[in-house]
Amino acid sequence: MTGAQAVPGALLTGAAGWLFVIFAVLALGMAIAVVVARNPIHSALFLLSSFLLVACIFILQQAEFVGAVQILVYAGGIMVLFLFVIMLVHQRGVRERLTFQHQWDVALLFVLAFLLPFLYVLWTERFPDLPQNLDAFRTVRGKIAGNTQAVAWVLYRDYLLPFEVASVFLLVAMIGAVVLGKRSAEKVD
Amino acid sequence: MSDYLPILVFALLAAALPLATILIARALQSRKPNPAKLEPYECGIEATTFALDTRFSVRYFLIAVLFVVFDVETIFLFPWAVMFNRLGLFGLIEMLIFLTILVIGYFYVWKRKALDWA
Numbered sequence: 001m002t003g004a005q006a007v008p009g010a011l012l013t014g015a016a017g018w019l020f021v022i023f024a025v026l027a028l029g030m031a032i033a034v035v036v037a038r039n040p041i042h043s044a045l046f047l048l049s050s051f052l053l054v055a056c057i058f059i060l061q062q063a064e065f066v067g068a069v070q071i072l073v074y075a076g077g078i079m080v081l082f083l084f085v086i087m088l089v090h091q092r093g094v095r096e097r098l099t100f101q102h103q104w105d106v107a108l109l110f111v112l113a114f115l116l117p118f119l120y121v122l123w124t125e126r127f128p129d130l131p132q133n134l135d136a137f138r139t140v141r142g143k144i145a146g147n148t149q150a151v152a153w154v155l156y157r158d159y160l161l162p163f164e165v166a167s168v169f170l171l172v173a174m175i176g177a178v179v180l181g182k183r184s185a186e187k188v189d
Numbered sequence: 190m191s192d193y194l195p196i197l198v199f200a201l202l203a204a205a206l207p208l209a210t211i212l213i214a215r216a217l218q219s220r221k222p223n224p225a226k227l228e229p230y231e232c233g234i235e236a237t238t239f240a241l242d243t244r245f246s247v248r249y250f251l252i253a254v255l256f257v258v259f260d261v262e263t264i265f266l267f268p269w270a271v272m273f274n275r276l277g278l279f280g281l282i283e284m285l286i287f288l289t290i291l292v293i294g295y296f297y298v299w300k301r302k303a304l305d306w307a
Contacts, residue, residue, distance in 0.1 A: 072264060080253045084249065084253045088247075088250065140275075148268050152269060153275070156284075164287055170261060171290055174255060174298060177251055178298050178301050181250055181254070182301055
């Protein structure tokens with residue numbers, strides 16, 4: 001990988017660049033399919049493929065840990081929550097009607113709002129110096145180790161308190177789920 | 190990056206195999222549609238309700254949320270395990286604090302009998 005590359009995303013040259021294009025186009029196609037699909041279960045499947053393709057893009061960017069998190073938490077955990085919403089809410093009548101396609105105007109507004117910062121970066125070419133930062137996310141004490149190691153080194157030393165607070169968040173989620181779910185389960189029985 | 194080449198080849202092969210079976214089956218099959226072929230196979234009776242007409246117990250949701258919580262917990266365990274040797278005793282103690290807080294929650298769930306199904 002030569003440092004003289006002036007194109008945006010100099011990280012991804014050659015075969016990796018083509019792979020990025022393939023993954024990105026597929027991920028976007030899947031994302032569109034999520035919105036357009038009539039059956040919520042099909043939407044969920046398209047969302048799952050979109051998550052997996054985004055994980056591939058993370059791995060292409062040498063952010064392996066984020067890629068693994070994407071698969072484990074998004075394709076694993078978040079997907080379960082989506083499926084549960086479908087399972088608990090989805091009724092026969094919903095299948096025939098177009099349920100999720102009447103918010104085009106609002107959705108378009110949000111898309112434009114999110115698109116603007118990206119366009120700004122593209123326009124002003126304020127890209128980070130990628131060739132120099134290539135190993136920034138896999139370096140531990142000046143030595144190249146791996147993305148997961150680098151994340152661990154920062155997370156468990158510099159961000160000790162946020163890490164411990166995260167467990168309190170998880171505890172709150174757990175207790176909240178029990179308080180809400182257990183009471184309504186008792187009511188039903 | 191080239192370390193991932195075998196994984197890519199593996200993924201492509203894994204995708205090609207079921208695709209090939211479906212396509213070959215479609216190419217070779219003789220198609221004679223028949224309403225009897227769409228009926229439930231031998232045992233069982235015709236379904237009278239749509240699968241999603243019945244309501245599900247909220248307990249399933251409880252299990253799902255607990256799964257997500259512990260799923261996120263493993264995400265924190267993984268990088269810690271990879272760097273365990275270099276984080277040393279300091280890392281061990283902070284992970285023990287992290288896990289203790291979560292185990293408190295686990296015991297709460299257990300004591301509230303949220304995991305009991307009956």
